[in-house]
Amino acid sequence: MIDGLIMIVLILIKLGVIFAVIMTMAAYLVLAERKILARMQLRHGPNRVGPFGMMQPLADVIKLLTKEDFLPDRADKWLFLLAPGMAAVTAILTFAVVPFGPPLQVFGHELPLVVIDLNVGVLYFLGLSSLAVYGVALGGWASNSKYSLLGGIRGLAQLISYELSMGLALVPVVMLARSFSLTDIVLAQQAAPFILVNPLAFLIFLVSVVAESKRTPFDMPEAENELVGGFHTEYSGMRFGLFFVGEYINLVILSSMVTVFFLGGWLGPLLPGVIWFGVKVLALCFFFIWVRGSLPRLRYDQLMHFGWKILLPLALLNVLLTGAVLLWSRT
Amino acid sequence: MSLWRDIKGTLQPFWVTLCNMMRRPVTVQYPEQKQQMAQRYRGRLMLTRDPEGHERCVACHLCSAACPVDCISMQAAEGDDGRRHAAWFRINFTRCIFCGLCTEACPTLAIQVTGEFELAGRDPLKLVWEKDDLLVDHGGHTPDYNFYRQSGVGVAAPRGGLPTETAPVDPKDLMP
Ligand code: SF4
Ligand code: SF4
Numbered sequence: 163m164i165d166g167l168i169m170i171v172l173i174l175i176k177l178g179v180i181f182a183v184i185m186t187m188a189a190y191l192v193l194a195e196r197k198i199l200a201r202m203q204l205r206h207g208p209n210r211v212g213p214f215g216m217m218q219p220l221a222d223v224i225k226l227l228t229k230e231d232f233l234p235d236r237a238d239k240w241l242f243l244l245a246p247g248m249a250a251v252t253a254i255l256t257f258a259v260v261p262f263g264p265p266l267q268v269f270g271h272e273l274p275l276v277v278i279d280l281n282v283g284v285l286y287f288l289g290l291s292s293l294a295v296y297g298v299a300l301g302g303w304a305s306n307s308k309y310s311l312l313g314g315i316r317g318l319a320q321l322i323s324y325e326l327s328m329g330l331a332l333v334p335v336v337m338l339a340r341s342f343s344l345t346d347i348v349l350a351q352q353a354a355p356f357i358l359v360n361p362l363a364f365l366i367f368l369v370s371v372v373a374e375s376k377r378t379p380f381d382m383p384e385a386e387n388e389l390v391g392g393f394h395t396e397y398s399g400m401r402f403g404l405f406f407v408g409e410y411i412n413l414v415i416l417s418s419m420v421t422v423f424f425l426g427g428w429l430g431p432l433l434p435g436v437i438w439f440g441v442k443v444l445a446l447c448f449f450f451i452w453v454r455g456s457l458p459r460l461r462y463d464q465l466m467h468f469g470w471k472i473l474l475p476l477a478l479l480n481v482l483l484t485g486a487v488l489l490w491s492r493t
Numbered sequence: 494m495s496l497w498r499d500i501k502g503t504l505q506p507f508w509v510t511l512c513n514m515m516r517r518p519v520t521v522q523y524p525e526q527k528q529q530m531a532q533r534y535r536g537r538l539m540l541t542r543d544p545e546g547h548e549r550c551v552a553c554h555l556c557s558a559a560c561p562v563d564c565i566s567m568q569a570a571e572g573d574d575g576r577r578h579a580a581w582f583r584i585n586f587t588r589c590i591f592c593g594l595c596t597e598a599c600p601t602l603a604i605q606v607t608g609e610f611e612l613a614g615r616d617p618l619k620l621v622w623e624k625d626d627l628l629v630d631h632g633g634h635t636p637d638y639n640f641y642r643q644s645g646v647g648v649a650a651p652r653g654g655l656p657t658e659t660a661p662v663d664p665k666d667l668m669p
Pocket of ligand 2: 552555557601603604
């Protein structure tokens with residue numbers, strides 16, 4: 163009885179901490195992105211609110227919360243109100259399967275540092291990232307504006323195209339780890355992280371992930387200078403904020419996924435696992451920001467061309483090769 | 494090789510941005526650091542005085558005619574010595590676009606630009622500047638220029654009273 167109670171409390175604490183950490187990370191990623199991009203462009207970035215602008219996320223939240231929540235006249239009301247939630251919730255839900263550390267011993271209980279270790283974690287991740295498309299597509303559709311609609315359609319087409327290569331890039335990982343569970347995948351990288359074992363899959367996955375996060379050079383769905391704001395043109399206040407936060411949570415999640423699948427998750431010498439995990443995720447987040455600062459946006463046809471004619475065949479070839487090597491090494 | 498070119502073109506920007514990250518930002522932190530404006534910066538306008546300390550403006554309306562947004566207005570008046578001046582002179586700085594065309598139109602170099610640009614405020618009416626606000630006690634960019642030295646002052650009233658002059662014509666005396 164007492165045991166069960168302690169377990170429930172521990173799990174609740176874990177959930178609370180994870181939620182808080184993700185939210186804080188997303189908020190401060192916005193600040194970090196603005197700061198780093200600014201430095202890359204020889205500016206300072208936000209530095210007025212609090213020391214070094216550290217309170218800027220708070221100011222942004224207050225601003226977003228106090229702004230008018232605008233509903234366009236002929237928008238599809240319920241879908242319009244629902245879409246931002248879809249974007250944010252699917253992003254948060256994905257973190258449920260991410261193992262961010264080795265199991266912890268608390269009061270004689272084994273507390274795994276993952277919300278739930280699904281044995282089909284990879285599929286769960288792929289499924290939720292497909293669901294996330296609905297936020298974009300429905301938001302674009304329900305706003306009843308041409309810019310939003312174009313943004314939504316682009317988002318739909320882009321995410322579907324790149325999801326294919328993303329899924330296919332994960333097949334070699336599953337083949338190597340012989341499991342769909344993310345914890346097992348991390349444990350399978352004891353000898354060497356999969357980035358060394360299969361660098362091609364890593365590259366394909368990385369590119370697909372950047373496309374999945376809808377960021378430059380793949381930010382077609384919200385291309386500011388063609389579509390005003392793309393799928394979130396008509397949104398204001400906290401609903402826009404949800405889209406925005408969802409994007410950055412997504413960034414954290416996708417970085418964690420790259421870490422888990424290819425960089426060996428929490429594994430690493432000397433430092434505790436959680437710290438290794440955090441360092442890897444933050445490094446990847448910096449990489450995403452760096453990409454945004456360096457590369458211009460692709461044209462839509464280039465994007466499709468790259469996805470379907472280069473990434474997809476490469477991913478298929480990679481699956482074939484990995485399978486062949488695995489078979490050959492076993493016999 | 495276009496593939497090689499593409500790969501190089503993709504990787505090069507990363508190096509450039511990384512280098513830029515290590516450099517110092519060029520931003521001027523405005524309220525704390527003030528920028529030194531250029532000599533000929535076109536900021537707020539002023540009305541200057543000639544070397545003798547008199548108002549230069551002769552209320553010729555050329556500046557208000559030249560102004561593309563019509564923000565200068567004035568009323569001409571004449572002193573006892575025949576010298577023209579503006580009875581009142583008003584510039585609406587909420588409309589002024591700081592183009593400097595008025596200064597180019599001015600024959601007496603009375604209206605000139607200053608380097609001052611911090612005009613922002615909460616009350617728009619405070620930005621309507623009267624002659625007293627605009628007048629300064631120096632010659633601006635051209636301290637030595639003296640229009641009346643060259644042109645002389647017009648004849649003082651009553652006109653046509655000198656022995657060499659004929660009396661002014663009264664156009665109404667032809668009326669039936
Ligand atoms: S600077 Fe230009 S806009 Fe301003 S008062 Fe002179 S002519 Fe008008
Ligand atoms: S153009 Fe010069 S002299 Fe003429 S009214 Fe304007 S300021 Fe006065």
